[in-house]
Amino acid sequence: MSASPAQATPLPRLLVSVRDPAEAEAARLAGVDLVDAKDPERGALGALDTRTVREIVARVSGGAVTSAVAEPTPRDVAAMAASGVDWVKTGIGPAPRGDGAALAALAAAAPGRLIAVLFAEDGPAAALVPHLAEAGFAGAMIDTAGKRGARLPDLAAPADLAAFTAACRDNGLMSGLAGSLRVIDIPSLSAYAPDYLGFRGGLCRDFDRRNGIDPLRVAEALRALRPSRRDAA
Ligand SMILES: O=C[C@H](O)COP(=O)(O)O
Numbered sequence: 001m002s003a004s005p006a007q008a009t010p011l012p013r014l015l016v017s018v019r020d021p022a023e024a025e026a027a028r029l030a031g032v033d034l035v036d037a038k039d040p041e042r043g044a045l046g047a048l049d050t051r052t053v054r055e056i057v058a059r060v061s062g063g064a065v066t067s068a069v070a071e072p073t074p075r076d077v078a079a080m081a082a083s084g085v086d087w088v089k090t091g092i093g094p095a096p097r098g099d100g101a102a103l104a105a106l107a108a109a110a111p112g113r114l115i116a117v118l119f120a121e122d123g124p125a126a127a128l129v130p131h132l133a134e135a136g137f138a139g140a141m142i143d144t145a146g147k148r149g150a151r152l153p154d155l156a157a158p159a160d161l162a163a164f165t166a167a168c169r170d171n172g173l174m175s176g177l178a179g180s181l182r183v184i185d186i187p188s189l190s191a192y193a194p195d196y197l198g199f200r201g202g203l204c205r206d207f208d209r210r211n212g213i214d215p216l217r218v219a220e221a222l223r224a225l226r227p228s229r230r231d232a233a
Contacts, residue, residue: 139174152179
């Protein structure tokens with residue numbers, strides 16, 4: 001007997017971007033699955049310094065998976081990997097997309113731990129996924145480069161998001177979707193079965209990603225992602 005669609009589609013886990021050890025600890029205590037270190041004052045992919053990331057990793061203390069943004073050079077990726085973070089995220093803009101050697105050099109700097117961040121503004125991403133897998137990336141996320149206007153659901157067509165997450169599954173890559181998401185987006189984006197949904201601004205006070213994270217909004221997101229789990233209440 002085949003499983004029902006509801007049983008067959010696992011719910012995504014919650015990624016929340018934090019900027020310092022205090023926010024990291026708050027996110028861990030709230031029950032966030034993945035604590036992602038980045039500087040929200042510096043756009044979509046602002047890298048924190050490795051010392052701050054080490055402190056964040058120490059504060060999370062194994063209570064959640066961790067990731068951190070690094071500039072897209074092998075040197076920066078390797079330095080961030082050495083901070084002890086579980087995953088390193090780096091932006092892959094249009095330029096290196098077709099350059100397999102450049103992608104492989106990045107992936108080799110954090111073997112098995114590098115996540116490509118692709119921007120929705122650059123167009124559909126599914127065709128790039130096999131190249132990322134071949135280069136040695138461990139996962140891929142779509143985010144939005146702009147943080148003051150269009151959100152991911154405004155920029156990416158449903159068919160493109162579905163094709164992206166399917167390509168990640170087919171190629172053995174972890175997948176994530178982000179881009180000024182709100183809790184209300186969780187049901188529709190969960191249908192694409194990404195491994196993670198990523199948030200910052202949508203869980204901050206006044207929905208401003210430069211403000212602090214609002215624990216009540218984190219709890220709301222966890223309830224939406226874990227409707228049957230008592231620990232999300
Ligand atoms: O990796 C996820 C991003 O930090 C999401 O940030 P945002 O929700 O403010 O677009």
